[in-house]
Amino acid sequence: MEQSIVIRDTGVAVTDILRGLAKGYTPEQILSHLPKLTAADIMAAAKIAHDLILDHVTSEREIRIETAIELRANNGRLIDVTKVRQEYPRAYEKWETHEDNRLISLHRDGVSLSDIAVQLQRQPGAVNARLRMLGEIGGDRDGRGQSRSTSGSSTGS
Numbered sequence: 001m002e003q004s005i006v007i008r009d010t011g012v013a014v015t016d017i018l019r020g021l022a023k024g025y026t027p028e029q030i031l032s033h034l035p036k037l038t039a040a041d042i043m044a045a046a047k048i049a050h051d052l053i054l055d056h057v058t059s060e061r062e063i064r065i066e067t068a069i070e071l072r073a074n075n076g077r078l079i080d081v082t083k084v085r086q087e088y089p090r091a092y093e094k095w096e097t098h099e100d101n102r103l104i105s106l107h108r109d110g111v112s113l114s115d116i117a118v119q120l121q122r123q124p125g126a127v128n129a130r131l132r133m134l135g136e137i138g139g140d141r142d143g144r145g146q147s148r149s150t151s152g153s154s155t156g157s
Helices: 014-022 027-033 039-056 081-087 097-108 113-120 124-133
Strands: 071-074 077-080
Touching: 014 027, 014 039, 027 039, 077 081, 097 113, 097 124, 113 124
Parallel strands: none
Antiparallel strands: 071 077
């Protein structure tokens, strides 16, 4: 079963809003039937439709989508995963144990995040986030997976 793109946490599908507009309902009528929505939500649904048509319609006379489209909502933005995967083929896919192990090894060997991203076919932000989740960056780590030393000699100033 395919999932619809929904507006925020309302559970209202973008297609429901667009269907109402296509039937000639005014935004006010849609809002009265779907009280969880705001006027901005209706505008967002129209923007999603606009962006999809702009990116995927092949001609003015014929509406045809030539490839499967996978979209993800992220921080209020709609991301075309198919485009991202042209550069990062493993983007938005579940991390596997062997990838985690390789990620940690590369990071501890001092390989840059951008080079790790290329090797693992992931976005640099995803590599950074995964390293944080694995405890390799942030907290009590020095960015290379080594615990910060709390002992040792101190020098005076």
